Amino acid sequence: MDFADLAVPDAEHPPAPVPVDWPAVEEWLGLRLPADYKRLADVWGPVAFGADCVIPTPCAQPEDGDDQDRFDYGDWLRDTHREARIDARALPEPQRPAVHPAPGGLLAWGTVRSIDTLFWDTSVSPDPDRWTVVIRRAYRSDHRAPERWEAHDLTLTEYLADACTRPGTPLPATVRRPWFASHPRPWTHQAPPPDEAPAPTPAEDRKHVVRRRWITAIIILLLVGVPAGYLAVSAQQSRQSGRDKAAKVGAHQVRSGWPSKVQRSIYEVPIPPKAWRVGFLETNNWRTSRLYTQFAVTPPELDAFLASVGTSREALTPGVSISEHDTTVAGWNWKPTTEWLGTTVDEDAARPTRDITVDLTDPKVFKVYVVSTAVP
Numbered sequence: 001m002d003f004a005d006l007a008v009p010d011a012e013h014p015p016a017p018v019p020v021d022w023p024a025v026e027e028w029l030g031l032r033l034p035a036d037y038k039r040l041a042d043v044w045g046p047v048a049f050g051a052d053c054v055i056p057t058p059c060a061q062p063e064d065g066d067d068q069d070r071f072d073y074g075d076w077l078r079d080t081h082r083e084a085r086i087d088a089r090a091l092p093e094p095q096r097p098a099v100h101p102a103p104g105g106l107l108a109w110g111t112v113r114s115i116d117t118l119f120w121d122t123s124v125s126p127d128p129d130r131w132t133v134v135i136r137r138a139y140r141s142d143h144r145a146p147e148r149w150e151a152h153d154l155t156l157t158e159y160l161a162d163a164c165t166r167p168g169t170p171l172p173a174t175v176r177r178p179w180f181a182s183h184p185r186p187w188t189h190q191a192p193p194p195d196e197a198p199a200p201t202p203a204e205d206r207k208h209v210v211r212r213r214w215i216t217a218i219i220i221l222l223l224v225g226v227p228a229g230y231l232a233v234s235a236q237q238s239r240q241s242g243r244d245k246a247a248k249v250g251a252h253q254v255r256s257g258w259p260s261k262v263q264r265s266i267y268e269v270p271i272p273p274k275a276w277r278v279g280f281l282e283t284n285n286w287r288t289s290r291l292y293t294q295f296a297v298t299p300p301e302l303d304a305f306l307a308s309v310g311t312s313r314e315a316l317t318p319g320v321s322i323s324e325h326d327t328t329v330a331g332w333n334w335k336p337t338t339e340w341l342g343t344t345v346d347e348d349a350a351r352p353t354r355d356i357t358v359d360l361t362d363p364k365v366f367k368v369y370v371v372s373t374a375v376p
Contacts, residue, residue, distance in 0.1 A: 006160055006161060006164050007049060007164060007172070007173050007174055007175045008173065008174055008175070009044075009174065009175055009176070010174045010175065010176035010177075012176075013176040013177045014175075014176065014177070015044040015045050015046070015047040015048075015175050015176060015177050015181075016044075016045050016177065016181070017041065017042055017043060017044060017045040018041075018045045018046065018057065018058075018059040018181075018184045018185070018186055018187075019186045020038070020041055020042070020057065020058045020059075020186065020187070021186070021188070022038055024188070024189065025058050025187070025189075028074070028189045029100075029101075029107075030101060031100075031107065031122065031128065032128045033128055034120070034128045034129050034131055034155065034156060035128075035129055036129070036155065036156050036157040037057075037109060037156055040055065040057070040156075041057035041058070044175060045057055045059065045177075045181065045184070046059055046177070046178050046180065046181040046184065047175045047176070047177070047178065048175065048176050048177070048178040048179075049160075049163075049164075049172050049174075049175055050172030050174065050176075050300070050304070052112060052113055052172060052304070053110060053111070053112050053113075053118075053160075053163065054110060054111050054178045055109060055110040055118075056071075056073060056076055056109075056110070056178070056180070057073070058073045058186075058187040059071070059073055059181065059184040059185065059186065059187050060072045060073065060184065060185050060186070060187045060188075061180050061181065061182070061183060061184045061185065062183075062185070070180075071180030071181070071184070072187070073187045074187070074189060076108075077100075077107075077108055079261075080108040080117060081099050081100055081105075081106075081108060083117075083261065084097075084099045084106065084108070084117065084119075084136060085099045087136065087148075088149075097134070097149055098123070100122065103123075104121075104122055104123030105122060105123075106119035106120065106121060106122070106134055107119060107120045107122050107131075109156065112135070113270065113304065113307070113308045115138040115265075115270040115308060116135055116136060116137050116138055117135070117136040117138075118133060118134075118135055118159075119133070119134045119135070119136065120132070120133065120134070120156070121133070121134050121151065129155070130155070131155065131156075132151065132152060132153055132154060132155060133151075133152045133154050133155070133156065133159045134149060134150065134151050134152070135149075135150040135152065136148060136149055137149075137150060138265055138268075138270075178273075179273045179274040180273075253281065253329075253330060253331030254279040254280060254281045254292050254293075254294055254330045254331060254332070255279055255280070255281065256278070256279050257278065257279065257280060258271070258278050258280070259271075259280040259282070259291060259293060263280070263282060263291055266291075266352075266374065267289075267291040267352050267354075267372035267374060268309065268351060268352050268354065268372060269291060269293050269309075269354065269370055269372050270305065270308045270309070271293065271295050271305070272295075272297050272301040272304060272305050274297075274298075274301060275295035275296060275297050275301065275368075276295070276296050277294070277295060277296040277367070278293070278294070278295040279293070279294045279295070280292060280293045280294075281329070281330060283329065287375070288373055288374065288375050289373070289374045289375075290326070290329075290371060290372065290373050290374075291370075291371075291372045291374075292326065292329065292330040292369075292370070292371050293368075293369075293370045293372075294330075294332075294367070294368065294369050294370070295367075295368055296365050296366065296367050296368070297365075297366055297368060298364065298365065298366070299363070299364070299366060302358065302366045302368065305368065306356075309345050309354060309356075310345055310347055311343055311345050311356075315343045316341035316342060316343050316356075316358060317341065317342065317343065318340070318341060319340060319341070319342055320334050320340050320342050320357050321342025321343055321344050321355045321356060321357050322342070322355045322357050322369060322371050323355070323371075326355070326371045330369075330371070332369060334357075338359050338361050339359065339360050339361050340357055340358070340359060341357070341358050341360060342355070342356060342357040342358070343356050344356070352372045352373055352374040353372070353373045354370055354371070354372045354373075355370070355371045355372075355373075356368065356369070356370050357369045357370075
């Protein structure tokens with residue numbers, strides 16, 4: 001199938017291919033990759049179907065004043081596979097999927113709405129062109145349910161063709177550059193080959209031997225002569241660290257920064273990757289845990305975020321949906337002149353309740369405020 005039959009490039013942000021050294025990538029992975037994936041990368045490069053499906057390809061993007069812009073294909077694979085292994089531990093051992101680099105392990109190739117992960121099942125066949133798709137769903141009412149790992153008897157191309165043509169909620173008919181590909185570079189693996197022999201160590205002359213022995217004697221003297229001072233400094237640092245941790249736990253009001261991926265997953269708050277003005281605060285007690293988040297997004301990103309949490313802009317009603325208590329804790333201020341709309345997503349007792357309030361005053365930039373409450 002020609003990828004041009006699936007979607008057309010976005011006029012404003014069309015995808016652009018990045019040169020890939022496929023033999024080097026496959027040597028680093030220890031696996032050959034499917035031909036359709038390599039063809040997609042050669043035609044489009046890293047690509048996004050709207051805000052729904054993102055397919056990274058081997059590339060790297062250095063930080064450009066915003067850590068959210070940084071991307072490295074190798075780091076993305078390692079982080080994604082580590083999260084998958086951690087998630088799989090919740091299953092009984094016979095049901096746990098293997099994850100690359102384990103033989104026959106799942107190998108990541110994309111994401112859906114920034115929360116679900118797309119893998120190849122490399123155990124299906126020695127021929128990578130026959131690898132089928134497995135989807136790791138981020139949220140289920142029972143996090144241990146094996147159904148979170150959905151196996152589909154479809155290759156990458158067949159999955160995309162099905163997703164672009166299915167009734168109800170097809171993928172967008174346009175493709176664009178994802179957030180991490182505004183200025184990408186070819187990806188290279190920096191570590192030396194595993195079979196590269198280390199350089200021989202040159203022999204030490206007499207002068208270096210004497211100097212090394214003097215340095216060793218001084219180090220031993222310092223370690224033996226000042227243990228009390230060392231312990232005193234360590235104790236002071238430990239006490240200060242404890243105070244810092246206590247201050248962090250007892251902090252109030254939302255502060256600038258992104259919540260971790262684990263926090264976003266636990267509280268089911270999939271902040272869009274290109275959001276800005278992001279802030280958060282987490283509070284915990286013996287009854288409930290809450291994650292307060294705020295961020296700014298474009299109108300399409302707001303629609304994608306609402307869809308990912310199971311609601312839509314049509315469900316928003318006039319007024320603030322966040323309680324007065326939570327407003328005080330977060331340090332928010334609801335100006336009466338602002339057009340506030342809100343909704344509450346409360347689908348299942350086993351999942352967090354999310355109170356969402358949106359400022360639609362600026363038609364180009366929407367501000368979103370979310371309080372996600374989880375009850376053990």
